[in-house]
Amino acid sequence: MPATDTSIIATEELAAAHRMGADEFRLACEKLGRAPNLTELGIISVMWSEHCSYKSSRVWLKKLPTTGPHVICGPGENAGVIDIGDGHAIIFKMESHNHPSFIEPYQGAATGVGGIMRDVFTMGARPIALLNALRFGAPDHAKTRHLVAGVVAGIGDYGNCMGVPTVGGETNFDARYNGNILVNAMCVGLADANRIFYSAAAGAGNPVVYVGSKTGRDGIHGATMASAEFDDNSQEQRPTVQVGDPFAEKLLLEACLELMAEDAILAIQDMGAAGLTSSSVEMAAKGGSGIELNLDLVPQREEGMTAYEMMLSESQERMLMVLRPGSEPLAERIFRKWELDFAVIGTTTDTGHLVLRHKGALVADLPTGILADEAPMYNRPIAPKSVPAIVPAEDVPAPNSLGDALVALIGSPHLASRRWIWEQYDHMVMDDTVVRPGSDAAVVRIHGTNKAVALTTDVTPRYCYADPFEGGKQAVAETWRNITAAGGKPLAITDCMNFGNPERPEIMAEFARAIEGMGEACRALEYPVVSGNVSLYNETNGEGILPTPAIGGVGLIADVSRVATVALKPGDEIVVLVGAETGHLGQSLWQQQATGRVEGAPPPVDLAAEKKAGDFVRGLVEAGVTSTVHDISDGGTLVALAEMALAGKRGLTYARAEWLAPHAAAFGEEQGRYLVGLSRGEAARVLDDAKADGIPARIVAEVGGDAIAIGGEKPVALTDLGRLHEDWFPTYMSGRR
Amino acid sequence: MKARITVTLKNGVLDPQGRAIANALHSLGFGGVEDVRQGKLIEVELKAADEAAAKTELDAMCRQLLANPVIENYRVELL
Amino acid sequence: MKARITVTLKNGVLDPQGRAIANALHSLGFGGVEDVRQGKLIEVELKAADEAAAKTELDAMCRQLLANPVIENYRVELL
Amino acid sequence: MKAAVIVFPGSNCDRDAAVTLEAVTGVKPAMVWHGDEALPKVDLIVLPGGFSYGDYLRSGAMAAQSPVVRAVKAEAARGVAVLGICNGFQILTETGLLPGALMRNSGLNFICRNVDLTVERADTTFTNAYTQGERVTIPIAHKDGSYFADDETLDRIEGEGQVVFRYAPDADGGSGNPNGSRRDIAGLIDRSGRIMGLMPHPERAADAALGGIDGRRLFESLTRTLN
């Protein structure tokens, strides 16, 4: 960029260089009544980018249910807030860092984690857990191993240094992510329900304060990059990657929380994508005020930064606050104690404008409305593709032996243990991790109490591709199910909508239908959306990723001694399957294993049955009848049973559904099902109760021995199965596979 | 043949390590320290036909693995 | 004044990072690589009366902070 | 027993240590900020886990040079017990209060998992509630936990009985050493018997709700001895 000068007046060409189309440029000039100067153009272009304005997605996001008895603050703030009783609030959100992580996996993933934590602690919460939803390309793709290594190390190093446990997440491999991986990070924080901090900066004459790290020329134009499709030239955009400094963030966290305990902050907003621009504009626009900044006062890391550069810098570990007048000295003392920069850089006004001065000159004067509420909004055309027909089980090849098929599935990249990943994350720090990674949902105790939250992230992208509506439903339902399996009452979700180019009607249709499916599930399960993030243009050379609406769910466990995990326990004699068995093999991992493809309709989600079965199972955990529950998902019943056996180091004898083809019974991926470990006596009672409630349930396994015994076949020894399950990841990452 | 590769952060890229070291040196009383940048040193022992071949190979190693051109510069010296 | 400090592991101290780099280079097809050792590069910009004073000061920095004598050697060069 | 927990910028197991100390001793420890000039009069000083000053140069290196650690050294010289956990152990080796160094794990990655340890010494201030040779399970969480000292030093510390915890072999005979530590060393005591450092986190294994209580007896030992 040339040195900024108010004399450089924007043109269509200059706008195009900022990825702003001619129409939008004309609209901007019209609204402004003149052409913007270069600094102003930079500000408008980032605020109008997909990343900040949600211009393609807003019309659809509005359709999601966002209210409920537990919701304190839904979408629209830095993160969502729910009430978990006793004066405690849980603040959480998920966000993508896809493009930066593809270009520089370590730093991209690390700064993603840093960013989502700031969204949560800016609202007054201490982060208590992190999760991450990762999608990589095919394992045999040349870049995959390097990307996995970098992303995992980046997430781990940042969260570990912050001292926040990373307790869960998910990892998929699919060739459709070869050129565009997905790195979605979720942060969950705990706050005092009556001390939540918001970003609206109402009122004039209040000091605007910059805290945290200094501003450098980091990631200038990151926000527009995140909204642009990749092409082979994108390697050229490299300097836009930022380096994370978790130590600075840790100091920022402690300093902010220390100041938040005082009565000093009127409004606070982290500087994330589009840094100083979006934070100042959003604070003023939400508060109906204006903001005037003197950029000379911005703490700078590099010499000779222009107004343009300062406004668009994405340097990390920074916050913008509006303080109660007079509290500056107190705030300054706290930030200096933590060795962070602190500077009063402006004041709020009643003009409704963002006004910037630099070196004595007025360098920008823009009405905030243009930048926020009046940003363009598109109702883009959609062209839904037809939903494929259900594939009958007979059309999916059957294995010669269920045991061999189980061995193949459990040792495949899709189902192999993720221990290699989560052992690199400190998942125990803060001493409240009651259920560690490796179960259905992680359980994190609310410090100093007897209650806990259950946390999970889920989506099955292959289902979403086949049928975005059912896939959207399924993603929400699966988080609900995972929380339920841990014994939790699901309360609310956050989402991270990762899709391709919305200007293509078939992609826009995927987005729209997924939202509709999610909304239907949220309504039926009374499980609202309180925060989220949209990442579009996830494509390389015109090939889109699988539609991936990642869902992060939060549930409440009232009594931390009543939780369930997947591992078979010493008292378990019987495994009961709760839910209906129909042998749905379309889109299943077995179909993929057997044919190399997935085809047909995904398994449908019957939300009424889902709720009934889930409430029933949760009741068993709450009553202390069982502490062993696993939901049935990828790979079907036999895989889920094997996972319980491996985790508990106890064998079992499998009794398949005799009315189905054996492979459909074993590997069908019907939804809304759970496996429950019980003593013999309790099993009988549970079956009676299920029957009385009209919920399908039957005995699916007898526990015992040290193998998975399958009628008429050679038993599969747990030690062998366990080795395959555990070895895939370390072997792959060592380069030996 | 022996080579020394140094990998340093590009100008303008945040260097938290370097800054932390500078701060620590200051608090130890080394007031003359104005700036610190941290980098990596990689010493490679390799078989190559001649110096030119070695240089080409080392250069390829840097581009492919040892440095990330997004944020780093590298320099190769034969010893 | 500018100085370059290199910190390397002592002989006999295992260097898992160096070994991992060597393995990775091999699997990328750089068969000529025989050994790799990784170290640290610390570039310091400092004010000092003269070269001798700078050297003394840099040496003190290394002994007090920049290198751990149990496992590391260091070398100071003025640039 | 009165205890103090030192809080460096970047410490992150300070609260965990304090909670466990209070649960075991019934007394809230004093939390001492790294910038504080003087230490309160206590029987035990804990250097907690975390990433002091970001650990950007070498783990523990910068903390070892901090003023508060100078004060800790002075207290140690007066006979106050010092316990370094994880980053605290790294700090103690960096200061020279304990011999050797903690290097990058041999597998290079951060590792967080339960490990089995053998108690080599059950007659110390820190471990008298254990039995000699006992096998206990305590979590680790570190990237730089590979203990190194040269052969001569190793022979000397073994000879003087300074090795308190070792990584135990796996049930199936595997090494069980998670990080490449020489002679499987997981925890050490100094010659005076008043300073101990260990990589595993006993404070993470002191609450049954979190899945294990084998670390609790370390704090019970201290209470017994120092009361």
Ligand SMILES: Nc1ncnc2c1ncn2[C@@H]1O[C@H](COP(=O)(O)OP(=O)(O)O)[C@@H](O)[C@H]1O
């Ligand atoms: N897919 C979504 N569903 C619900 N809310 C969303 C979604 N995407 C974004 N939001 C909400 O829109 C607001 C702006 O999001 P974003 O720009 O990602 O926040 P930030 O500026 O804090 O990074 C947030 O309140 C977020 O929760």
Ligand SMILES: [Mg+2]
């Ligand atoms: Mg935000």
